[in-house]
Amino acid sequence: MAASSASHANETARRYASALFELAKDKGELATVDSDLKSLTAMAADSEDLRRLLESPAFAREDKAKALQALASAAKLSKLVSNFLATMATNGRSSDITGAASHFDQLYAKHRGVKRAVARTAEEMTAEQRQKLEAILAKAVGSDVELETEVVPALIGGIQLRVGSTLVDASVASKLERMNTAMKGA
Template sequence: MAASTRTHASEAARRYARALFELAQDTGQLADVHNDYKAFVEMAKGSKDLTILLDSPAFSRDEKVKSLAEVMKKSGLGTLLANFVGVMATNGRTADIVPAQSAFDELYAKQRGVQRAVVRTAKDMTGAERARIESILAKAVGGEVELTSEVDPSLIGGIQLRIGSKLVDASIAAKLERMNTAMKGA
């Protein structure tokens, strides 16, 4: 599976994302553009050729603009997103297209009042465990929560939970580390 090497949105990517967000909001296409943009990024992450086209300086701006216009046309994604991708390509910002989606996604979640949370566990959670954590978090934050889960076997057991800049580390690995530190001080 191919993936862009850049995942962090630059300031330029954030500005483009904000412009797209505001335009989509003004035209009443916010949900459609959000879904189209997610679909485009998934397509890019799954296609080595598309990732190379976006990231490689070996292609001229004109080649990128023409190729991306064709990709957008054949993909059936919306006109607003197609125009946005075309503008970014014309302005030499193809490497920022994928990272801009995460900035757009943040704006979309904020507009909807959704809190983002990431839970890391040593093994995959069951549907019931995930639902229970989502329910607890929704009550704690007083609103909708979008939960992303990650598996990290080095945690040994327990969970790590991040909401915004807050981290709750209830993993066995962290408990062992705290115990080790306490024993060294004794």
Template sequence: MTTGENAVTGEAGKRYAKALFELAEEAKALDATETDVTTLGEAFGESADLRRVASSPLFGREDKAKALEALADRLGLSDLVKKFVAVMAANGRAGDLPDAVRAFKAMAARRRGATEAEVTSADKLTAAQLKELQAALKSALGHDVEVRAEVNPELIGGLVVKVGSRMFDSSLRSKLEGMRNAMKEA
């Protein structure tokens, strides 16, 4: 999943996520629902074909609903999350599922008192790198940080870290663009 595609969580995704969050709280199944939502998000993150099918107008709502129902069954998702996916597909919002996943996870992190950091790198970060980054962010911010990592090969190297409205961009692409702009001005 690239940052350019999903940098901003859509309003529809937020609304659906809020409804799921409230239902999960009511059912006292917030942790299990978050686990299922994370699993669903990973499936979308790992499959460009799944993202394409969910968002493509070439596939009808019924086809999307069947495909997502099969995916939910294969992933072993709870009935609550299966119904959530089915409702989004039936309402023509299958393409908003990745946004809903991000919004739900952000709500769950806030509920735990943690901040979510979006980290984009050119290559997939190792578990050790993620742990080191999480520790550095916790030290800098003074509270727990949950890192959500994405890969965007267009960065060439370095990282882009976004926490709330703050962003730190140490990507090689940004540095090259800065040099290019400086050379134009000279």
């Protein structure tokens, strides 16, 4: 049941994101809306109070809508995003807002012909390493690449790279695990 509920929430977020994407495209505001939604997502990540407002059923829908519009105004988010937040809250879908923001971002990247990649390393990459990796990936996938990096000390060294659904794991931790498995089998 929980998986079905999560799947339904995911589909709801996707539908709202698609509707917002089409509206923003028609109005020529794709970049603004994408930027505003990223700002909102960052605010939610940094604020327990905002996450509680979005997730909790204890707040009335209308109160959530007013609070989100006030937040959008204070953060100088576009009118389109402000109305979007209020609509989702009024429709009882405030808990899907960050999911919708993520789906919108994916639609916008696809619209621009950009592929997304995530590089996980044990230490922070230098700007030069990042540029080289982006260039290699762009050549490999045949389009521009937006690279997100994550530092995961447990990798020990090397890199885990995900482009779309493809994962390349060249981390030291993974190599050690494969050696351990091979030795157990010997």
